[in-house]
Amino acid sequence: MRSKRPPSAVSAPPTHDEGTRARLLAAAGELFAERGLRGATVRAIAERAGANVAAVNYHFGDKSRLYVEVMRSSFGEALARHPTDGGLPADAPVDERLRAFVRALLARARGVGRPAWQGRLMAREMADPSAAIDVMVREGIAPEFERLLAIVRELLGPRVPAEAVALAAASVVSQCLFWFFAEPVVARLPALKPFREAAATEAIARHVAEFSRAALARPKGRRR
Amino acid sequence: MRSKRPPSAVSAPPTHDEGTRARLLAAAGELFAERGLRGATVRAIAERAGANVAAVNYHFGDKSRLYVEVMRSSFGEALARHPTDGGLPADAPVDERLRAFVRALLARARGVGRPAWQGRLMAREMADPSAAIDVMVREGIAPEFERLLAIVRELLGPRVPAEAVALAAASVVSQCLFWFFAEPVVARLPALKPFREAAATEAIARHVAEFSRAALARPKGRRR
DNA sequence: TTGCGGATCAAACGATCGTTTCATATGCAT
DNA sequence: ATGCATATGAAACGATCGTTTGATCCGCAA
Numbered sequence: 072m073r074s075k076r077p078p079s080a081v082s083a084p085p086t087h088d089e090g091t092r093a094r095l096l097a098a099a100g101e102l103f104a105e106r107g108l109r110g111a112t113v114r115a116i117a118e119r120a121g122a123n124v125a126a127v128n129y130h131f132g133d134k135s136r137l138y139v140e141v142m143r144s145s146f147g148e149a150l151a152r153h154p155t156d157g158g159l160p161a162d163a164p165v166d167e168r169l170r171a172f173v174r175a176l177l178a179r180a181r182g183v184g185r186p187a188w189q190g191r192l193m194a195r196e197m198a199d200p201s202a203a204i205d206v207m208v209r210e211g212i213a214p215e216f217e218r219l220l221a222i223v224r225e226l227l228g229p230r231v232p233a234e235a236v237a238l239a240a241a242s243v244v245s246q247c248l249f250w251f252f253a254e255p256v257v258a259r260l261p262a263l264k265p266f267r268e269a270a271a272t273e274a275i276a277r278h279v280a281e282f283s284r285a286a287l288a289r290p291k292g293r294r295r
Numbered sequence: 296m297r298s299k300r301p302p303s304a305v306s307a308p309p310t311h312d313e314g315t316r317a318r319l320l321a322a323a324g325e326l327f328a329e330r331g332l333r334g335a336t337v338r339a340i341a342e343r344a345g346a347n348v349a350a351v352n353y354h355f356g357d358k359s360r361l362y363v364e365v366m367r368s369s370f371g372e373a374l375a376r377h378p379t380d381g382g383l384p385a386d387a388p389v390d391e392r393l394r395a396f397v398r399a400l401l402a403r404a405r406g407v408g409r410p411a412w413q414g415r416l417m418a419r420e421m422a423d424p425s426a427a428i429d430v431m432v433r434e435g436i437a438p439e440f441e442r443l444l445a446i447v448r449e450l451l452g453p454r455v456p457a458e459a460v461a462l463a464a465a466s467v468v469s470q471c472l473f474w475f476f477a478e479p480v481v482a483r484l485p486a487l488k489p490f491r492e493a494a495a496t497e498a499i500a501r502h503v504a505e506f507s508r509a510a511l512a513r514p515k516g517r518r519r
Numbered sequence: 520t521t522g523c524g525g526a527t528c529a530a531a532c533g534a535t536c537g538t539t540t541c542a543t544a545t546g547c548a549t
Numbered sequence: 550a551t552g553c554a555t556a557t558g559a560a561a562c563g564a565t566c567g568t569t570t571g572a573t574c575c576g577c578a579a
Contacts, residue, residue, distance in 0.1 A: 091526080091527085107331075107333070107422075107423055109331070109333045109334060110333060110423075112565080112566065112567085113566075113567060113568085114565090114566080114567090122527080123526095123527055123528055123529080124528090124529090124567090124568090125527075125528075125529090125568080125569080125570090126526085126527070126528095127567090127568095128567080128568060128569080129525095129526075129527080130526095133567075133568075134566095134567065134568090191422075194421065194422045195422045195423065196479070197418065197422065197476060197477055197478070197479055197480070198331075198415075198418045198419045198421065198422035198423070198476075199331055199334075199419065199422070200479040204479050204480075204483070205483070208479075208480055208483040208484070209483075212480055212483075212484070213483070213484060216484055216486070220486060233486070234489070234490075234498075235502070236486075237486040237487055237490070238490070238498075238499065238502040238506075239502075239506065240486070241470075241473060241474075241481075241487060241490075242470045242473075242502070242503065242506050244473065244477075245469045245470045245472070245473030245477070246465075246466045246469045246470070248469070248473065248476070248477060249465060249466075249468065249469030249472065249473070250465075252421060252422075252472070252476045252477070253421055253468075253469070253472060253476070254421070255420070255421055255424040255428050255432075256421070256428075256432055256436055257465075259428070259429070259432040259433075259436075259437070260432070260436070260437060260440055262440070262444060262457070262460075262461040262464070263461055263465060265458070266458075266461070266462070266465075274458075274462075275462065278459070278462040278463075278466070279466065282462075282463065282466050282510045283510070285509060285510040285512065286506045286507070286509040286510035288509065315556080315557085336535080336536065336537085337536080337537060337538085338535090338536075338537090346557080347556095347557055347558055347559080348537090348538090348558095348559090349538080349539080349540090349557075349558075349559090350556090350557075350558095351537090351538095352537080352538060352539080353555095353556075353557080354556095357537075357538075358536095358537065358538090
């Protein structure tokens with residue numbers, strides 16, 4: 072009912088309107104994050120994008136194909152905006168690399184960049200996995216988890232078995248994911264409520280890095 | 296299409312058939328966990344329960360009321376089956392109390408008891424909160440988180456500010472929740488896949504308790 | 520101008536879902 | 550036996566959803 076024209080430039084589109092497809096992707100991202108794959112109707116997506124109901128099927132084939140396209144672009148954008156190496160050189164100190172990893176994971180989860188709905192999209196994909204999660208794990212999560220495994224192995228030392236390294240890496244990741252996976256609980260616990268604000272992200276990152284660093288302290292002269 | 300009668304006792308029901316309501320609750324629990332609130336249709340629930348389509352509305356009013364009833368009974372059962380104090384006396388050593396807390400949380404999440412779908416139900420409620428989460432947090436999660444806060448405060452000492460205690464408690468909880476909140480990812484990461492088996496729950500509990508215990512080590516003679 | 524292909528539109532189709540309706544069965548007090 | 554409240558059954562209603570259809574608009578090459 073609003074403006075049928077895209078709110079982009081004032082001038083007319085160059086050859087044909089590329090805007091509709093992009094606006095559908097953005098609107099679908101928001102609505103899939105808000106209401107889920109089933110809950111977000113094609114009509115609502117088209118309306119928010121200022122497009123016709125048939126636009127989704129015309130540009131993406133069907134609703135499920137639009138969904139995986141949203142997941143791919145959203146996840147890829149999050150990967151590019153917050154790289155887990157934090158721009159650090161490969162030979163940077165382990166502590167700094169661990170801190171950078173934690174910071175990147177938290178930034179992705181809590182939407183420090185533009186679209187704040189990407190974290191919720193990921194949480195929904197965990198609770199209700201679709202075909203999109205396979206490529207997300209294979210192309211994004213798995214290689215980055217390998218990088219974290221290397222960091223943890225460097226912290227724990229070469230004598231620690233692989234299973235213990237994997238468990239420790241999981242402990243690091245979990246502390247970052249918690250803050251938006253369990254967001255409805257965080258919002259309802261008075262002790263955790265102050266950390267919901269975006270400004271608290273840095274404090275959480277510092278805590279997670281310190282907490283993990285203390286737990287991963289190399290047992291130098293321990294009983295053994 | 297199968298047996299219309301409940302497969303309970305061989306004899307006839309005493310006065311009237313109480314079984315239908317209970318079978319609807321059980322079938323709804325499974326299907327809500329498998330497909331979510333929207334995905335599980337009342338027809339599928341009624342069919343699995345061996346009841347008529349109208350039975351849901353007759354016994355529970357409508358679908359959403361059946362859902363909150365499922366959540367309440369399922370969550371209450373999990374609370375009762377795995378108490379976070381682990382049956383320990385209140386004056387037990389902090390380390391044992393922390394271990395018991397972690398073990399209980401993991402047992403609930405990974406369905407060590409009977410119904411393995413309760414964890415998935417909780418994960419879905421996190422990704423897509425309904426009216427049920429308010430009572431779950433108020434009656435179950437909040438008081439138990441307070442108990443964890445007391446444990447952590449005892450470990451960190453009285454000089455640590457409340458925000459640091461809250462962050463540390465969140466770190467403990469997150470390590471337990473991770474293993475079923477992020478289950479689709481765990482299942483796809485080769486390094487974590489072996490921990491999916493139910494037998495690995497005890498190993499995870501030991502790791503989480505040790506990891507947290509090391510991170511929460513009281514800074515005896517640290518810089519201060 | 521004409522013709523054409525891509526893009527958008529209103530309208531409708533078929534399927535599914537939650538819910539309702541009304542009939543019927545059952546157990547129990549009278 | 551009779552009346553009544555509870556419970557179950559088959560069938561349908563109204564609403565919504567994903568998708569399809571056919572017409573229309575528009576920029577551009579011939």
